[in-house]
Amino acid sequence: MxxxxxxxxxxxxxxxxxxxxxxxxxxxxxxxxxxxxxxxxxxxxxxxxxxxxxxxxxxxxxxNEKANPVISYKREYPNVKNAPQAIIVGAGPAGMFAALRLVELGIKPILIERGKDVKKRVSDIAAISRRHIVNPDSNYCFGEGGAGTYSDGKLYTRAKKRGDWRRILEIFVAHGADENILIDNHPHIGTNKLPRIVAEMRQSILDAGGEVLFETKVTDFIITKGKEEELKGVVLENGDKIEGIGVILATGHSARDIFELLDKKQILIEAKPFAIGVRVEHQQKLIDKIQYKRDKREKYLPAASYSLVQQVPFDNLEKGVFSFCMCPGGFIVPAATLQGEVVVNGMSPSKRNSKYANSGIVVAIDEREWSKKYAKKGALAGLYYQEEIERNACQVAGNTQAAPAQRLLDFTQKKISSSLLDTSYQPGLVSAEMGNVLPAEITERLRVGFKGFDKKMKGFLTNEAQIVGVESRTSSPVRIPREKETNQHPILKRFFPCGEGAGYAGGIASAAIDGERCAEKLAELYGK
Structure with a gap:
C-alpha cells in the first residue's frame, strides 16, 4: 500500500x-x-x-510494498568509443549535460575546454585573490564545470517548461549530489561540493568512450560551402583539426574571443540586452532580522535571502533595477577573465554559513545605452560597453584585483566613504565614488533603486552595508540566433548555439536543460 x-x-x-x-x-x-x-x-x-x-x-x-527508487536515472551508458562523433565546445553545465545526453543517444562526444579540470583550477583561482594574477583560460569563469562550479551551485530555475528539471537534478544525485536537492524548494549544492560532482560527470563521459580535452582552445571553425553552409568541425590553437557530425557551442557568457571569431567569420550574431551593476554586501544577521522579523535566526531557519525589483525612470526611459544571484551566507569573488579588468560575482558554500550576505544589484542595459559610443561595433557593441566598464573599475581601484567599493548610504548621497567595512572579497577593497566607475545611466538608477528597496525592506539602506563593483557578467551581451524547431543556427547548418553564452539560459539548471535539448536536436538531425 x-x-x-x-x-x-x-x-x-x-x-x-x-x-x-x-x-x-x-x-x-x-x-x-x-x-x-x-x-x-x-x-x-x-x-x-x-x-x-x-x-x-x-x-x-x-x-508492505516495495518503494520506488528515489531516482529513476541510472548511471548506465552505452559504449560510444567507435560511434559517430560530435563536438562540444565548453565544459560548463550546458556542455557536460550535452555530452552525457549524446552518449545516451549513441553519439561520441568530443568535449573541448579551454580551461583546466576542476582540481587544477583551484590554484589559478587562488592566485587571483592572493597574487592578483588572472589566468585568461583558467579562472572563476573558465574551466571544467564552467562559472557555476566555483561560484555557488544554485539549481533553481524558472525555465522548467523548457525541459525535464527533475531529470537534471537526478543526474546530479546519480553523480554524488545530496538527495535533498530533490526535495528542497530552492535546491543548492554549494561550491564546496560541486567540483567533486563535476569530476564524476566527466568520468561518466570518459567511461562511455567519449573524450574530454582540457587546456585546449578553439581558434577557428571548419565551414564547407555548398548549397548550404555547414559547420563540419573546429581548428585548435595548435593547428589540429577535429571534425564531427555537428558542433554544439557552449562556451558561456564570457568567451569574448569566440564572439569576436564569429563576427570575424561573418556568422550571424546579435547584440543582446543584459544587466550591469554592483554587489551589495550586508551582514547576514541584518538580512535575517529584516526578513524573519526576529532578533536572532532560529535553529531551523536557513540564512535569509531576498528578491527585489524596482522600476526607475531615467532620461525619459524606465528600466528595471533588480537583485541578481542573491547569495545568503556567502562570499563575493573575483570573476575577471583578463588582467586589467575587475569583475565581481557571488557564491555560497553548501551550509551558507558565512557572516555575510551579498547580491548583485543591477540595471537592465540595451542598445539605448551602448549605441551612444559603440554603435559601429554592431553585434559586439554591448560587449565593448561591458568591457570598458570593467577596465575602468580596475583602473579606479589601482590596477590590481582589488575592487572599488563604497558604503551604501554614502553611495546614494554621492559621498566617498572615509572607511570601508570588513568584507568577504579576498583581493581587498578600495574606497571610490561608484559614479566614477559606472556610467551615469547606471549609477543614477541604482541610487533610486536602493532607496526604493529600503521601503520594501526597512533597514536595507544603511552605511553598515557596502557596494562592490562591478557586477557585469550577469548574462551574455551577445545572442547567437538559432531556429526554434531545430536549435540550429538559421544560416550555418550543423551548428548548435547553446546555453548562457548563446543567450538561451541563465544558471546551472537552465544551461543543463538547454545542453540536453541541443544534443537531442543534433542527434535527431544528423545522428542517423
Whole structure:
C-alpha cells in the first residue's frame, strides 16, 4: 500500500528524520511490528511568514510494498568509443549535460575546454585573490564545470517548461549530489561540493568512450560551402583539426574571443540586452532580522535571502533595477577573465554559513545605452560597453584585483566613504565614488533603486552595508540566433548555439536543460 501525504509541520519534525518517521507512524497508526515500511519526503518548503515556523511537507509512505527508487536515472551508458562523433565546445553545465545526453543517444562526444579540470583550477583561482594574477583560460569563469562550479551551485530555475528539471537534478544525485536537492524548494549544492560532482560527470563521459580535452582552445571553425553552409568541425590553437557530425557551442557568457571569431567569420550574431551593476554586501544577521522579523535566526531557519525589483525612470526611459544571484551566507569573488579588468560575482558554500550576505544589484542595459559610443561595433557593441566598464573599475581601484567599493548610504548621497567595512572579497577593497566607475545611466538608477528597496525592506539602506563593483557578467551581451524547431543556427547548418553564452539560459539548471535539448536536436538531425 502506498500513501501520499501533504502536511504542515513544525521544523523540529520536518527536518529531523527520526522525529518525522515517528510522527508518520503515529499519524497513520502503523504498527511497529510491520517491518516493510518506507517513509520519505518528496518536497519541502519552509514558511517563515508567521512567528511560529511551519514547513510544508509532501511525503510518500510505502507499507508492505516495495518503494520506488528515489531516482529513476541510472548511471548506465552505452559504449560510444567507435560511434559517430560530435563536438562540444565548453565544459560548463550546458556542455557536460550535452555530452552525457549524446552518449545516451549513441553519439561520441568530443568535449573541448579551454580551461583546466576542476582540481587544477583551484590554484589559478587562488592566485587571483592572493597574487592578483588572472589566468585568461583558467579562472572563476573558465574551466571544467564552467562559472557555476566555483561560484555557488544554485539549481533553481524558472525555465522548467523548457525541459525535464527533475531529470537534471537526478543526474546530479546519480553523480554524488545530496538527495535533498530533490526535495528542497530552492535546491543548492554549494561550491564546496560541486567540483567533486563535476569530476564524476566527466568520468561518466570518459567511461562511455567519449573524450574530454582540457587546456585546449578553439581558434577557428571548419565551414564547407555548398548549397548550404555547414559547420563540419573546429581548428585548435595548435593547428589540429577535429571534425564531427555537428558542433554544439557552449562556451558561456564570457568567451569574448569566440564572439569576436564569429563576427570575424561573418556568422550571424546579435547584440543582446543584459544587466550591469554592483554587489551589495550586508551582514547576514541584518538580512535575517529584516526578513524573519526576529532578533536572532532560529535553529531551523536557513540564512535569509531576498528578491527585489524596482522600476526607475531615467532620461525619459524606465528600466528595471533588480537583485541578481542573491547569495545568503556567502562570499563575493573575483570573476575577471583578463588582467586589467575587475569583475565581481557571488557564491555560497553548501551550509551558507558565512557572516555575510551579498547580491548583485543591477540595471537592465540595451542598445539605448551602448549605441551612444559603440554603435559601429554592431553585434559586439554591448560587449565593448561591458568591457570598458570593467577596465575602468580596475583602473579606479589601482590596477590590481582589488575592487572599488563604497558604503551604501554614502553611495546614494554621492559621498566617498572615509572607511570601508570588513568584507568577504579576498583581493581587498578600495574606497571610490561608484559614479566614477559606472556610467551615469547606471549609477543614477541604482541610487533610486536602493532607496526604493529600503521601503520594501526597512533597514536595507544603511552605511553598515557596502557596494562592490562591478557586477557585469550577469548574462551574455551577445545572442547567437538559432531556429526554434531545430536549435540550429538559421544560416550555418550543423551548428548548435547553446546555453548562457548563446543567450538561451541563465544558471546551472537552465544551461543543463538547454545542453540536453541541443544534443537531442543534433542527434535527431544528423545522428542517423
Amino acid at each position: 502506498k500513501k501520499e501525504l501533504s502536511l504542515v509541520l513544525p521544523p523540529e519534525i520536518a527536518f529531523e528524520k527520526e522525529a518525522f518517521e515517528k510522527f508518520i507512524y503515529k499519524k497513520l497508526d502503523i504498527s511497529e511490528n510491520i517491518e516493510d515500511v518506507t517513509i520519505r519526503q518528496t518536497r519541502r518548503s519552509l514558511d517563515a511568514r508567521q512567528r511560529d515556523l511551519k514547513v510544508n511537507v509532501w511525503a510518500e509512505v510505502f507499507i
